[in-house]
Amino acid sequence: MPALWTLTGRSIAVSALALALAACQSMRGPEPVVQANIPTGYLANANGPSIAEQGYKEFFSDARLVQVIDLALNNNRDLRTAALNIQKAQQQLRIAENNQLPTIGASGSILRQDTTSAPKPFTTYDVSLGVTAYELDFWGRVRSLKDSALDDYLATASARDSTQISLIGQVSQAWLNYAFANAQLKLAQQTLVAQENSYKLNKKRFDVGIDSELPVRQAQISVETARNDVANFKTQVEQAKNLLNLLVGQSIPENLLPQQAVIQITNNQAFSTGIPSDLLYNRPDIRTAEYQLxxxxxxxxxxxxxxxxxxxxxxxxxSASTDLSDLFKSGSFVWSLGPSLDLPIFDWGTRKANIKISETDQEIALSNYEKSIQSAFREVNDALATRMHIGERLTAQKRLVQATNTSYKLSDARFKSGIDSFLTVLDAQRSSYTAEQNLLLLQQADLNNQIELYKTLGGGLKTNSSDPVQYPASSSQQKYHKEDVVK
Structure with missing residues (x-):
């Protein structure tokens, strides 16, 4: 009879263990319905696949910029921190996975005791290998915690991808900012030379008694204004370089820095956006919000x-024995196996409150997910809105530059001929200088817009266009896939 009960007890224990290891049904419930209310199309769209499918080495045509981006991807501290966060989340996932398995450990003890039934004190030696409080996951609690850790890990990895895309956009725009700050500096220096020549001419005319002192002082004002602009743009050049060095994480070699305005940053003529569903796949920030949901x-x-x-x-x-020499001999083997049950009877609603908190967290995550989708489409459409009219603005600004330059030349000629006053020359000169400055700003905005559109579509994650990009399925997607297989 004892042997029968022992066999029955072992069978029950083994069956319970097998049932626990069989991965119980999750109690997470149905996933919420996403209602992002996104548009069916973009504000404007060129036929063809999204430019986000291009690797950054194919999208950017300037070899110097590509090298600077490579340096940033290797040295940027924010990207390095994002990579370390992935390592941390990976270890947390490993801990959650390990919690599904029994923890096995060895123990040993020496107990000296005295009882009324024993004639004298005796010592008990014990050495064992055992499982300590292994939770039989009948209700899927441990499995759900593992799923949550998996999603957190995947969200962290996607956040790192978002950091890379943002970094490439920031580096390329900072690189352009340095180039156009130099262009503005050179324009200011050229203007200063022209103003100094005007000042010298007016001073000579004053010295010989042709004009009064007023044109001399007006010319001097323009000279000092131009000198102030030169100093200001020298500061902007240094600040742009400092920002670029910070983003890259090191000092950039001089041969990689543009010393004049950049005319072209990509070989793309048409900036196609692809279909709207491509955005949901290409934007890692949307993936991050999906994993968090x-x-x-x-x-x-x-x-x-x-x-x-x-x-x-x-x-x-x-093994256990009262004699150390008999500890591992026949007859000293001992074993024990037993379950324990923990069920709080009165917790004053704490567990139900925790469910409500989790459900509220899900609603918050759903709102964040929907907002991330809406924000992504808004960013793309904003970039497209600029793209639609930037060409017209550039054409108009170039014509304005031509007109103001011509006006300045004519005014200068009329002044030297004694027809007009120097004030007319100053007005024409300021208009020409301002038009040239605004043209540089508009050319920079055009190139920045190309980068912005590439970034908002999710471009920059690939190094080369042929590189594969795959996003692992979230725990909810894996759950539904398993259900489909069962059906």
């Missing part, structure tokens, strides 16, 4: 599982 659903499953008893299994097997 899935993690919130897994946390609901873990909270609901706490409504049910927590069943843990403890077992050990080893």
């Amino acid at each position: 899935s993690a919130a659903g897994a946390n609901i499953g873990a909270a609901r599982a706490r409504l049910f008893p927590t069943i843990s299994l403890t077992g050990r097997a080893g």
